[in-house]
Amino acid sequence: MTEHIDSNQINSNLRSRFDYLSKFLNFTSDDIALLNKFAGIILPRVPVVVDAVYRKLLAFDITKQYFLIRNDGFEGHLTKKSSNLTVDSAQMKFRKDMLSIYLKHILTQAEWDDTFLQYLSRIGKMHTDKAGSSSINIDYIHINGLFGFLEHILIDALWTAENVDDKTKYKMFAALNKLFWIQNDFFSMHYLSSWDDSAATNEAEIKKPKHCCF
Template sequence: MENINAAQLNTDIQYRFDYLSKFLNFTNDDISVLNKIAPAVVPLVPTVVDAIYGNLFSFDITKSIFANNIVHFEGSTTTTPGSLDLTPERVTFLKDMLGTYLKKVLSQSEWNKEFLDYLSHLGEIHANKAASGNVNISYIFMNATLGFAQHILLNALLSSDLGLDEDAKKAAILAVNKFFWIQNDFFTMHYISN
């Protein structure tokens, strides 16, 4: 039986990732699988991002988040949820950030502390724990968005002709699934921390 230091799980992102990876059996093979599917999946990222934002904007409660939270970007803003659509500079900026994130996850070959800090920082930002302190999004919306993103990516792997044989497709689905559980945990740790 391996001993796990509970306090260190909450203070050391590498230690936390190592534990989650062992528990979920997320290995270097999973990272390699993500890298192998990247050339086929990255071209789908703009469609995935559009689907995620389309879903976020189909509910007033999630659409209003974009009017109530200020994010660092160049361009004009609006404070009226009803006036937001998928074309303003602000949403384009956020969509670009999401696209960059998805591409990075798929193509990152070494999940070192710097990359893990990046994944963790995303949770910190959205939980209003970052230094800027200007984004405050309830966990229910982050959890739902991660779940929907996972669904979209898994559906793309299952229904698109990406040139993957059945074993590669299964490995890709398992790797994507495990990744999203790890990312969700990195969000959760910031929402429940003091």
């Protein structure tokens, strides 16, 4: 039997969009539990993970340029010359802290309620100029590449983890993959004309991130 999906709902309501993606990807509470279990493995290695991510982003001038702009919430010394910018620069340490917080949040979240879905959406929106900051408008190609690179780092870490049987590792790989496809969609929808942001912003107000995490 064919299930009806309301296109207007999935393009204006986060819960409807998530429910559809979850059904399509077979993302269940079991996957969330596996992500929570994976958190215990990866959290001690988060500093190494985020350092690798930002070394990659600084390896290309087209992505490095975004870090020469003062980010909302950052009040420290801003390195403005590209040749002087490193992963140890003040603005990069700020970004690494934000990414660390983000990873801990998405991997330890036990209930994907409406507040959490709004968080995933806001993190995506804040990388565009739709969030009210003209200084941030990152081309989607870089976001897509970042998610792919980050997922591979986490998979590599899981592959070498001890005391985890192969069956559980396989399930964790699948859960991670689903997580990133869902988060990627909650980013990309803010770049699409089909997403009705005006309708989505009428949802209940929650505490919003003050700055982007990447």
